[in-house]
Amino acid sequence: MDTNKNKMVELIEYMSINYQKRISVDQLANRLNMSKFHFIRTFKNYVGVTPIQFMHFIALNFAKASLKNSQNLLNVSYELGLSSSSRLHDSFANILSVTPNEFKNYGNELEIIYGLSNTILGKALLASTPSGICLFSFIENNENGAKYLARIYKNANLNRSDDFIKDKFANFFKFKKYSETTNNLKTINEQYMLWNAFLALASKIVKSGKNDNRLKFILDSIPCCLDIIKTNAFSNYRWGIVPKKNILLYEPIKFDAKEYDG
Numbered sequence: 680m681d682t683n684k685n686k687m688v689e690l691i692e693y694m695s696i697n698y699q700k701r702i703s704v705d706q707l708a709n710r711l712n713m714s715k716f717h718f719i720r721t722f723k724n725y726v727g728v729t730p731i732q733f734m735h736f737i738a739l740n741f742a743k744a745s746l747k748n749s750q751n752l753l754n755v756s757y758e759l760g761l762s763s764s765s766r767l768h769d770s771f772a773n774i775l776s777v778t779p780n781e782f783k784n785y786g787n788e789l790e791i792i793y794g795l796s797n798t799i800l801g802k803a804l805l806a807s808t809p810s811g812i813c814l815f816s817f818i819e820n821n822e823n824g825a826k827y828l829a830r831i832y833k834n835a836n837l838n839r840s841d842d843f844i845k846d847k848f849a850n851f852f853k854f855k856k857y858s859e860t861t862n863n864l865k866t867i868n869e870q871y872m873l874w875n876a877f878l879a880l881a882s883k884i885v886k887s888g889k890n891d892n893r894l895k896f897i898l899d900s901i902p903c904c905l906d907i908i909k910t911n912a913f914s915n916y917r918w919g920i921v922p923k924k925n926i927l928l929y930e931p932i933k934f935d936a937k938e939y940d941g
Contacts, residue, residue: 686711687725688906694730695912698737699760704730727857727874727901736871737912739770746783774871776811786813786835793828793837794844795821796852800880800893804828805844805851805872806837815851815872817880857900875913877901882908 690707707730708718722730738759745755756764771779781789791813793806798817804824806814814831818824828837845852851873854860864870877897881904884891897904907913 683721684725684902687722687903690722691726691733691903691906692910694734695737695910698734698741698912699758701760702734725901725903726907727861727877727904728870732867732870735770735774735867736875739774740913742767742770742779743775743782746779752779772810774867776808776813776868784834786832789832789835791828791832791835791837792840792843793825794839794841795824796841796845798852799855800896803852803876805848806832807844807847811866811868812848812851812872815876817876874901878904878908878913881905 690711693710694702694707704719705715707722708715711718713721719729722733726733728736742755742759745758746752752764752767756767759767761767768779771777771782775782777786777789781787789808791806791808793804793814795802795804795818797803801817802820802824803815803817804827805812806828814828816824816827818827825839848869850860850863851869854873857873857877861870861873864873877900881894881897881901884894884897885905885908901907
């Protein structure tokens with residue numbers, strides 16, 4: 680029995696429920712009777728990101744869904760317990776490389792360059808604004824990938840340049856080990872995009888019910904991946920948005936994560 684993993688699973692559930700509270704790393708470490716630095720290292724080994732990043736990503740997903748549900752930025756900020764809407768604006772800009780209004784309005788008049796390439800987990804699409812990566816996703820084929828991007832940023836000016844994207848973001852296509860790659864990623868934007876793509880792919884594989892060797896690679900990289908998905912904290916369904924058919928988003932999944940251990 681992996682006692683550290685069990686502790687992380689319990690904490691993931693706690694954090695997914697209490698994402699609106701201001702919980703410090705010290706408080707989280709104390710819940711598990713761990714030193715702060717040992718806790719951060721252990722959490723990242725099992726979850727793939729730091730505790731603070733994980734909380735930020737949950738809050739960000741809530742904000743994304745709330746904006747799509749026609750809430751305004753100020754109300755969303757208030758629900759997240761933020762002192763001002765500028766903090767949420769900065770989170771969007773730093774993590775998603777778009778502003779809240781650009782996201783809400785499907786990238787209205789935003790210039791986006793995108794490209795497609797092969798990875799060890801299959802074909803992937805990466806899209807970039809002048810500020811950074813706005814989408815990274817593993818896709819079934821070029822056509823589905825382009826359609827997916829066009830749905831999310833249907834009002835943006837989309838231009839394809841595979842060579843430009845592959846040259847500028849080589850790490851996203853040439854990775855062999857998740858941990859080695861993330862250690863070389865310099866921004867929270869890059870870290871989020873890779874982590875988020877791993878979770879989305881795992882969710883899709885589990886939902887398909889098919890045997891897929893890629894799931895083992897993901898679980899070796901992020902051991903608590905399925906436990907994170909199980910919370911539905913990264914599912915738009917949890918926040919009241921039901922995606923259209925064939926859009927590659929997290930969907931609510933009911934399963935026993937223990938079936939996939941080992």
